[in-house]
Amino acid sequence: MSNGIHTIDTGFVRPGFDAAYLVVERGRGAFIDCGTNYAVPRMLEALLEAGLEPGDVEWLILTHVHLDHAGGAGELMAHLPNATLVVHPRGARHMIDPSALWAGASAVYGEEVMDRTYGRLRAIPAERVVEAPDGHVVMLQGRALLCLDTPGHARHHLSVHDAKARACFTGDTFGLSYRAFDTTQGPYILPTSSPVQFEPDALHDSIRRLVELDVDAMYLTHFGAVRSVRKLADDLHAQIDAMAELARESAGREHRHEWLKQALTELYFGRLHQHGWTGSRAEMLDWLAMDVELNAQGLVIWADRAIK
Incomplete structure (x- = not known):
């Protein structure tokens, strides 16, 4: 834990593969991404380990609505009575009514695989959802979490700049870096171009924008914090x-x-x-x-x- 940031292994696929984060400030919390339905017990356990209760969580911020990041959002929100969901404007409708998201993925993988891998998607009441366009600021007990539109991996992708921690939570925009590939040269990183909205020019621009923030660390969903930001970029x-x-x-x-x-x-x-x-x-x-x-x-x- 650093600067009130707790890394949570969601357990998706294997250990060390898929992370969510809990930011704690003055006894209140904000989750950033949440994994699948099967990660919800881990998310709630992380709260207890941080000395918080479910009612202490003010925000769940999604970097984007791909299911390894957001599939458990509805189920988790049902356990967080005082939380508001924050999501890119292009992704909000899929959290309020996840039927199209489910249908599209089920058409590719089949319902049995979807149930086993992600669990059924749960709708979130519209009044508990806030759209975060570029520049939207989430305030966590005076700690500003700035939402930045960062397309390239997906058009509904945002990254979160935490000025207090000199860090960004980057979802998939700043690539993938598994600790199994760390060497004496540091972490190895690679881009993710998963379907269907990969756009290399936009991704280049988003990475440059994140680097210009001059942060000390990028917190990746896959997996954990990386430093040496300019080299990795x-x-x-x-x-x-x-x-x-x-x-x-x-x-x-x-x-x-x-x-x-x-x-x-x-x-x-x-x-x-x-x-x-x-x-x-x-x-x-x-x-x-x-x-x-x-x-x-x-x-x-x-x-x-x-x-x-």
Whole structure:
């Protein structure tokens, strides 16, 4: 815990994969992201460990409404009698009525998988939802949490600047960094281009905007706090460009998706070894297989849209 910030492992997929955060100020709390329904007991336990009760939580701020970040929002809000949900204007309707969100994901994964992975989505009363356009400030007992529109990963994405902690909560905008890949050179980071709203130019701009805040740390959903912010931003910019180029190269290829997955695997594996990590491809994919799959899907969707 640092500056009243508590990292909560939501338990999604595996330990050290998916984080939410609790910010505590003068006996009151704000959650940032919440994981799935199955994370709710962990979120409530984190409150007790911080010396708070559910009634002490004033805010639940969502970086975006992808289900690994926001799937449990309705269930968690049902346990927080005094909390208000804060969400990007493009995502608010999906929290008030999650039926379209559920239907879209179920069409891809099937209802059985959705139930097992996320649990049923629970609607949040509209009067408990606040839309946060760019520049919206959430006040937690005098502590300003500034919401910034940061598209690129998703058009409904916001990041939260905590000036007191000199930190940002970045959801997926500032990439993914799993502690299993840390070396003496520090953390390894990679962008996430998961479908369906990846936009490399917008993501470049959002990363630059976050870096200009001159913070000491970025708090990622996947996973935890990272420092050396400017170096990591450079790494992200380089990989966004490399990934976009691979997506362009994939156009018209036979077995395009598999070709792109293999190309991304080689890109990440090469950069990891430059970073001083000595594991095998299989060990890398034990952590990154899902991200490679989703990144490939998102890149194909973006490339097809961009080429038209």
